[in-house]
Amino acid sequence: MIRLLKSMSFTRRRIFASGLFDVDWYKLAHPYVVRDKIDPLTHFLKHGRRLRLAPSRLFDAGRYLDDSALASRSRLNPLVHYLAYGKKLNIPIHQAPASGADRILESGLFDSNWYLRENPDVLANGYPPLLHYMVHGALEGRSPGPDFDAKWYLHRYPDIVGINPLLHYIDFGQEEGRTAVRPERVFSIARETIAGIEDLDPDLYATDYFDDIDHIDVVDGRPRTRMARAFEKLIATIDTPPKAIVFLPWLVHGGADLVAAHAIRAMSDKHGSESVVAVICDHDRLEAIHLLPKGVKHLSLLQIEPNLSHVERIELIDLIIRGLRPSTVLNVNSRSCWDAIKRYGNRLQNFTRLYAMLFCPDFSVSGRRSGYADLYLRQCLPFLAGVYFDNSSYIDQLTQQFSVPAELQSKLVTLYQPAPNVARNNTSRHGNSRLRVMWAGRLMPQKNVDLLMRIAEQTQQFEFHIWGRGSHALELQLSDLSRRIPYIHFHGPFERFEALPTSNYDVLLYTSLWDGLPNVLLEAAAAGLTIVASNVGGISELIDGSTGWLVNISDEASHYIDALSEIAMHPAEAQRRIDAMDERLAARHNWERYQRVLTQEPTVSKGFLYVSTNDYGDFKCSPGGNACQIVDS
């Protein structure tokens, strides 16, 4: 052995010494190497990089190349690279995915003793049984054990050609409901059953039912689709049937996410955190998971089954609601959930009370109105118990736009969001120092960053502090502006509003082209900032001449500059409006009022927070099918 090692090159010796090359594993993982009589290490050194081959279960070569730019750029075999450089640089290595032989062993369908008994030639040659099966047996149609009949499988499923049939069964066939052995017992009982009655019916005696018995499908009721697997996994994670389920597209740092978090918190406060489940439907993004109250369970459909299609997610949502039968369901901007309500709302309204939240119109890149209200409200409203809006202006607009009949109008509820409690520590502006203007939001067309830049460029008497992330092009423009103009500061992204140094600023400037009643205005108002905002959507319900500065001609920079100048010149008036805003927040944007509305409205079907004394009672619809009534037991 020592002589053999000495005769090897340094690279080979180093690889052997590392323990990361397992000859036996390599042969089983790549049986063609044995069949073609190639030295495994030579094969690995020659083809390992190109084919991303693992040298053992301990080293995932493909992942190493993906994770390490250094290794990827070099032309070295990944293991050679790791041993020469990666190890010293502490580049992490990971276990390789299970090889075919690993999966076969894990399946329990390979029985070495049985294989040797059934194949005396293998025993006689002293061939390791699993290696023989991988190299020769599978392709020769030999069976690996008593529980997998290779000849039957290949005969029954002629679509399986040129691959290891056992691996096909493990990887696909099992889930597809294919049978590993000829179902002798089932055939026997079926034959006996038909033999006793076939003389009674021409459909049975005119032809031989079992003429081509091996091609008769044998099925049981167990569903084996990807969606069914996802549902099974999902149910396995739930211990307590929830009273409320909130469907979300994702959970990120956005206004709608905060609104959803308020509703979840209200439900959690009232009925206990274990009674609420948040289902993340459309994207596996959970950056703002901290928004959920402690103890509230969340499930991400795409984490459970990453390849679920949109249609499968719709079906899954339908199943979740029908199976778990929560008292209430709330959809906050999940497209899959909107589609589930559109498609199955007629029956789903008998399983739960369905609610949704809407905020403002939205526009596609090409400028078409394509918000959820435009896409879904008309079809879904008859099935919904209520729709909550964060402003009343949008309700008025939609009522007019769709001629919503009076009986359905009662389902549309204005639910003013609660303002946060923020400790104020605003530093007052000194004498002639510049007015400090903050802008914070997503750098997207909706927020009209172009207007912000025009305002900032056209005036020199104010200091601008811009926070946000979004469009790369806009980020570049703002960075450039920040470099060129000393009183404009682009600070980049912020995680949440409360993390911003609001006490260093005087004014929040808000330039949106369309909106509902954005939460950032409530946060800014609660932080004691004077607000200058465009008069779009429901903003005028919060900001008016008494509580801030509302700019009516919303795309004209000079009007915003006039408002900022007025604030700079009349600090007492600005303070008066801040005080008035405080009163408005206290009266309308408080937590008690929020909970009251969410419990009592809509008046007919009650609110999202209302729970029937019969949690699993029937929800029956009025004859018109448009108003859910709660039937208490």
Added chain:
Amino acid sequence: MLAKSSIASLVRSIAHAEQSGFAVEVLVILDRSETVTRQVISDHSSYQFRIVETDFGDPARARNYAISQAKGKYVAFLDADDLWGVNWLTQATLAAQSRHDAVIWHPEVCVYFGSAHHIFVHLDMEEPDFCPSGLMIENYWTALSFGAREVYLQNSYPETDLKAGFGYEDWAWNMLTISRGVKHKIVSGTGHAIRRREQSVSRDTLSVQAVPRPNPYLVAYLQSKQNRPPPISEAPLDMELADDLS
């Protein structure tokens, strides 16, 4: 005319049961049936069938009515299109007599014929690989069940309402009974022949994407999961036992 074969299979299964010492009463419910079906049934009047004509237009109500009229200790359903295996009544009765808890029995296999050609294997709830969540997606058992009349009396079939999207009275009933603690099991070695017609009620049900009526099946399953004692390895040791072990 298709009912003729069903009745003939029923007569054969009764004969088998009677030879084994069981008495069988036959109750025929003709719910909005066609004239030809009535004629076929009356041809077998020599078997002393109790024939009742009803106007429910709903399989659930017809089944519930049949249960209310039945007199025997056990009940077995046979739909007019389908055929029982010869030993069904005998073996199902023997299986039912072997248990004292609430159990609904199903044949081990169903041979689909007519416009279908496959074998459907029934699942047994007491088998370890039984998957509870799957019953939300697929019905595991046909409607031709067998069990103590008491169990059927205590658990009415939920009515169907295709306009509201609710069909599959047997599927909904399977779920409902399980939620109330009833077990669904197979009678080993037995089979039925199920006729699939080109146009059947179940196909109408499919076309409206109907689902079973609301029932507490999954909620009850989750609640039972909560109440289930932990596996022995995780269970806290009984103090007395702990002392012994120490």
